[in-house]
Amino acid sequence: MSQEVRLQVIDVNKTFGITKAVQHVSETFYKGEVHALIGENGSGKSTFTNMLTGIYSKDSGKFILDGEEVNAKNQVDANNHGIAIIVQELGTLDGLTVAENIFLGHEEKFVRFGIKNTPAMNKMANDLLKQYGFDRIKASDMIEDYNFEDRKLVEIVKSTYFKPKVLVVDETTTALSQEGREELYKVMNRVRDYGGTVIFISHDLPEVLEKSDSITILRDGVYIDCVKSADVTEDDLRKLMVGREMTGNYYRTDYGEAVSDEVVLSVRNVTVPGQIKNVSFDLHKGEILGFGGLSESGMHEIGKAVFGASFDREGSVTLEDGTEIKDIPTAISHSIAYTSKDRDNESVIMNQSIGDNIVLPSLDKLGKGPLKIQSGKTLKNFANQYARELSVKMVNTNQFVSELSGGNKQKVVLARWVGADADILVLDSPTRGIDIKVKQDIYQLMDRMRKEGKSIIMISEELMELIGMCDRVIIMKDGEPSGELIRSKDMTENDLIAKMV
Amino acid sequence: MANINAASAKKEESLKKVDRTLIVRELLPVIGLVAIFLLFNILTQGAMVSNLSLALSTVYSLMIASTGVFFIMTMGGLDFSQGSILGIAAIVICFVSTKAPIPVAVICGILVGAAIGAINGFFYVNRKIKSFIVTICTMFLFRGFIKYATTNAPVTGSASLTLAYDTTALKLTCTVIIVAVAFFFFRFTKFGTYLKAIGAGEKAAKFAGIRTDRMKFLIYVLAGAITGFAAFVNVVHTGSVTSSGGNQLETQILIALVLGGMPISGGAKVRFLNIIVGALLYTILNSGLQMMGITTQTMQMIQGVIFLIFVFVFADRQSISVIK
Numbered sequence: 001m002s003q004e005v006r007l008q009v010i011d012v013n014k015t016f017g018i019t020k021a022v023q024h025v026s027e028t029f030y031k032g033e034v035h036a037l038i039g040e041n042g043s044g045k046s047t048f049t050n051m052l053t054g055i056y057s058k059d060s061g062k063f064i065l066d067g068e069e070v071n072a073k074n075q076v077d078a079n080n081h082g083i084a085i086i087v088q089e090l091g092t093l094d095g096l097t098v099a100e101n102i103f104l105g106h107e108e109k110f111v112r113f114g115i116k117n118t119p120a121m122n123k124m125a126n127d128l129l130k131q132y133g134f135d136r137i138k139a140s141d142m143i144e145d146y147n148f149e150d151r152k153l154v155e156i157v158k159s160t161y162f163k164p165k166v167l168v169v170d171e172t173t174t175a176l177s178q179e180g181r182e183e184l185y186k187v188m189n190r191v192r193d194y195g196g197t198v199i200f201i202s203h204d205l206p207e208v209l210e211k212s213d214s215i216t217i218l219r220d221g222v223y224i225d226c227v228k229s230a231d232v233t234e235d236d237l238r239k240l241m242v243g244r245e246m247t248g249n250y251y252r253t254d255y256g257e258a259v260s261d262e263v264v265l266s267v268r269n270v271t272v273p274g275q276i277k278n279v280s281f282d283l284h285k286g287e288i289l290g291f292g293g294l295s296e297s298g299m300h301e302i303g304k305a306v307f308g309a310s311f312d313r314e315g316s317v318t319l320e321d322g323t324e325i326k327d328i329p330t331a332i333s334h335s336i337a338y339t340s341k342d343r344d345n346e347s348v349i350m351n352q353s354i355g356d357n358i359v360l361p362s363l364d365k366l367g368k369g370p371l372k373i374q375s376g377k378t379l380k381n382f383a384n385q386y387a388r389e390l391s392v393k394m395v396n397t398n399q400f401v402s403e404l405s406g407g408n409k410q411k412v413v414l415a416r417w418v419g420a421d422a423d424i425l426v427l428d429s430p431t432r433g434i435d436i437k438v439k440q441d442i443y444q445l446m447d448r449m450r451k452e453g454k455s456i457i458m459i460s461e462e463l464m465e466l467i468g469m470c471d472r473v474i475i476m477k478d479g480e481p482s483g484e485l486i487r488s489k490d491m492t493e494n495d496l497i498a499k500m501v
Numbered sequence: 502m503a504n505i506n507a508a509s510a511k512k513e514e515s516l517k518k519v520d521r522t523l524i525v526r527e528l529l530p531v532i533g534l535v536a537i538f539l540l541f542n543i544l545t546q547g548a549m550v551s552n553l554s555l556a557l558s559t560v561y562s563l564m565i566a567s568t569g570v571f572f573i574m575t576m577g578g579l580d581f582s583q584g585s586i587l588g589i590a591a592i593v594i595c596f597v598s599t600k601a602p603i604p605v606a607v608i609c610g611i612l613v614g615a616a617i618g619a620i621n622g623f624f625y626v627n628r629k630i631k632s633f634i635v636t637i638c639t640m641f642l643f644r645g646f647i648k649y650a651t652t653n654a655p656v657t658g659s660a661s662l663t664l665a666y667d668t669t670a671l672k673l674t675c676t677v678i679i680v681a682v683a684f685f686f687f688r689f690t691k692f693g694t695y696l697k698a699i700g701a702g703e704k705a706a707k708f709a710g711i712r713t714d715r716m717k718f719l720i721y722v723l724a725g726a727i728t729g730f731a732a733f734v735n736v737v738h739t740g741s742v743t744s745s746g747g748n749q750l751e752t753q754i755l756i757a758l759v760l761g762g763m764p765i766s767g768g769a770k771v772r773f774l775n776i777i778v779g780a781l782l783y784t785i786l787n788s789g790l791q792m793m794g795i796t797t798q799t800m801q802m803i804q805g806v807i808f809l810i811f812v813f814v815f816a817d818r819q820s821i822s823v824i825k
Binding site (some may be wrong): 333347349367 | 656689690691694695697698701702704705706707708709710711712768769
């Protein structure tokens with residue numbers, strides 16, 4: 001690895017709506033290195049490389065390749081600048097031959113007087129395939145005759161035959177078998193050997209450590225650090241990826257309080273195909289039970305499963321009185337509440353008023369007579385009462401929820417369930433994307449509810465809030481509980497992280 | 502501090518402005534209705550007022566059928582099979598009326614309408630096909646049945662149908678009852694709030710405890726049943742059904758509701774008044790143009806232009822993508 005700069009990234013930014021996917025990222029990539037890019041899902045790795053390769057446009061910042069600024073308009077344009085990408089999902093197109101896929105966007109090489117010379121194209125493609133050692137793939141065959149793995153190999157040829165200066169490998173290895181991986185590693189080494197730069201995205205930390213020279217860590221779209229692979233261990237990387245900053249002491253302050261023995265909800269052998277396997281636990285009266293883990297650990301599905309919102313759920317969720325929760329209306333009528341991580345789609349009804357959003361699950365309770373006749377005034381007072389109790393910032397309850405900020409939307413959802421007087425609350429990422437002040441309000445509300453004897457299941461990606469708020473934390477890994485920790489002053493993030501990855 | 506006050510004052514003002522545009526949106530159809538009514542009276546030298554019952558002879562079945570479609574559209578769905586439902590139900594009513602008492606015939610009509618609605622609902626809800634595709638298919642299917650049944654001759658009902666039942670009083674009473682009952686449930690029970698919630702955000706509505714699938718299915722059945730009843734009100738006027746029975750009712754309903762100020766995407770902004778104002782506006786516009794002696798072709802063009810203008814004004818561009 002030389003010290004000659006290949007690609008310089010200066011203050012690159014990208015936002016999607018209100019999500020800041022990549023914020024002020026600057027980094028230098030050198031010639032002849034494999035430079036890994038790691039981070040949790042949603043940390044901005046793919047967004048970053050997609051901007052480089054022209055799949056997305058960047059909001060601001062510069063990519064300087066060999067001293068010249070590049071602004072790739074699309075992938076073909078990026079190829080012409082010497083930048084290539086192998087993507088995570090299928091990167092080849094159905095309905096075309098192998099050769100057509102390899103030279104997609106560069107057919108002009110074979111065009112004479114407006115006519116494409118197909119035999120020449122096929123011959124060159126076959127030569128390339130042979131050179132890479134993929135003889136079994138024939139250039140003139142249709143691409144759909146080959147399986148996923150072989151198509152990935154074709155894609156590798158497609159993105160590297162022109163000796164790119166920068167090759168992005170975006171989580172490709174997860175899709176490949178060991179054999180395919182070896183082929184990919186060979187290609188990566190070849191690119192490095194001729195002085196190219198490989199930007200390698202992977203979730204597999206041992207692989208990252210073994211194959212890369214340097215590693216850049218992103219978290220929530222922000223550059224965290226760049227380290228030499230030789231200087232770090234897997235554990236170091238994990239901490240850099242997951243670790244979160246410590247903030248204020250607005251969590252619960254009590255320790256050592258005994259939790260009631262009364263079980264209000266018991267979950268037995270719950271399995272949701274592809275999400276969680278054989279999860280069993282008990283929730284006690286007045287307890288805050290936390291679930292932590294990586295995003296894909298299945299912990300978010302636990303909330304849905306308890307609320308009766310999972311598809312194809314097996315196993316049982318039973319209340320104290322023996323009622324089985326199998327669907328959402330049963331859950332709600334038995335005093336269970338749920339706030340989703342996907343607040344805008346699953347929690348609030350965006351194009352509806354704050355008032356209607358709050359009263360929705362309580363309409364039966366508020367109606368009079370056998371027909372449950374609704375009085376506008378009762379509904380309005382009810383909505384106002386709980387909106388005020390949660391101090392929702394609004395003009396009046398007729399205002400549409402879509403006009404509110406994330407924190408206020410969450411307050412509307414909580415007002416709905418406080419109004420419905422739910423005894424069991426399942427809160428999935430209740431403080432996601434919410435500023436500190438509102439967070440504190442939510443923590444205090446949870447503490448108050450706990451003292452009133454209500455039980456809370458809190459699912460969160462923020463380890464500090466799990467440590468700060470929960471009587472008990474269950475850590476999920478690959479869809480199964482991998483450990484349980486009891487509330488204590490000495491619990492640290494590292495105790496949780498150790499069980500997560 | 503002064504800055505904050507100024508900022509909040511500005512916010513208030515912009516909110517008032519939003520309120521004002523909302524009021525304009527709600528009042529425009531009513532103003533349009535009054536204006537068009539006055540205009541045609543002036544143009545026809547009062548012929549419209551003096552022939553009001555004639556001018557409004559088609560409003561009854563339109564308004565009744567629109568009530569069912571209003572529920573569907575509030576949920577964000579569409580129904581293009583309404584005309585075919587009316588045609589089939591009318592054929593059934595005519596056929597049964599010659600063999601059994603009229604009330605039995607009416608019940609048969611309602612059941613047939615509900616059955617077709619159930620077919621729509623099944624494919625829409627259980628097989629997850631977009632509602633406009635499903636209902637366009639059923640529109641063609643049942644239009645085919647209507648043509649088949651009326652190949653040789655129109656299906657004629659029993660004579661007592663037109664003799665005993667074709668009175669303005671009866672048609673008016675039926676319409677008022679249907680609309681009033683629908684209004685009561687829409688406005689004063691959770692039914693209306695649920696429908697609007699589904700239209701505004703189905704997934705979130707589901708997570709708030711609404712059985713969205715069951716609701717969607719039942720609303721299609723209900724809309725079919727209501728149109729089955731509308732077929733009775735229609736058939737007492739005509740006495741028989743030809744191959745064009747109920748033809749284009751679906752577009753008439755859609756135009757009427759949009760003229761009445763209904764957002765096509767449904768949701769929280771729908772008003773029950775949309776049905777009444779819309780059906781009246783459409784009918785008056787139609788009969789007014791007819792009374793002025795304008796040819797059918799020109800009439801259709803004029804209607805098209807007016808429809809476009811209203812869609813332009815009422816389309817809720819933010820949530821237009823949620824049509825299911």
